[in-house]
Amino acid sequence: DSRPLGAAVLDGVDFDIESGSGQFWDVLAQELKNFGQVILSAAPQCPIPDAHLDAAIKTGLFDSVWVQFYNNPPCMFADNADNLLSSWNQWTAFPTSKLYMGLPAAREAAPSGGFIPADVLISQVLPTIKASSNYGGVMLWSKAFDK
Numbered sequence: 001d002s003r004p005l006g007a008a009v010l011d012g013v014d015f016d017i018e019s020g021s022g023q024f025w026d027v028l029a030q031e032l033k034n035f036g037q038v039i040l041s042a043a044p045q046c047p048i049p050d051a052h053l054d055a056a057i058k059t060g061l062f063d064s065v066w067v068q069f070y071n072n073p074p075c076m077f078a079d080n081a082d083n084l085l086s087s088w089n090q091w092t093a094f095p096t097s098k099l100y101m102g103l104p105a106a107r108e109a110a111p112s113g114g115f116i117p118a119d120v121l122i123s124q125v126l127p128t129i130k131a132s133s134n135y136g137g138v139m140l141w142s143k144a145f146d147k
Contacts, residue, residue, distance in 0.1 A: 012039025012063075017052040025056035033061045043068060043102065046075035046087050060095030066139045067091050068102040070114025077103075077116045081124045084116075088129055098136030101129055109145035 013032055015025060032038045041064040042057055044050035050057065057065060067088075069076050075087030091099055103121070104110035116125060121138075129135055 011037070012041065014041045014043065015053055015056060015062075016043040018045070020052065022050075022052040022054065025053055026059050029056045029059055029061045039063050041066060046070075046072050046091075048075075048087070048090050057094055057096070062096050064098045064100060064136060065091070065094065065096045066100040066102050068141070070102065070104045070110035070141070071112040073113060076114035077120075077125070078113060081116075081120070081128075084125065085128050088132070092132045092134060096134060099132065099134045100136045100139045101125075102139040102141060104145070105140040105143055106145040109141055 015029070017025060029040055032040060040062045042053050042062050043066040044053045044057065046067050046069045048054075056062070069084055069087065073083075075083055077084045088101065104115045107115040109115070126138075
């Protein structure tokens, strides 16, 4: 049987590659897009270049990129938003339809840091990122930590 998912039909694939090789993800993205209306998304870490998805994202084939701006001190919120916003501005240069800022839902969701208190997010971060032409929104990891 050539339908491993039974009657289910996939309309897209999310590339959340956090280990292993960075090779051939760009080729996979190109082959998937050759099928037609396939939605592609990626969830890279915030350092540029991403160790695994850089070549794939640079293809411009991704409909959404959900950048993980946490657990990475060089590009996450620490005591201020400078590194975070600098990294965001670099990510806006990538060819993508929509760019999302991935943040931890609570301090416990990102043991290495990156949590932003709601008042700081609203006053210091959202005004800048929402001005980006490819701003898509904010992603939270993981709702299980938001209590």
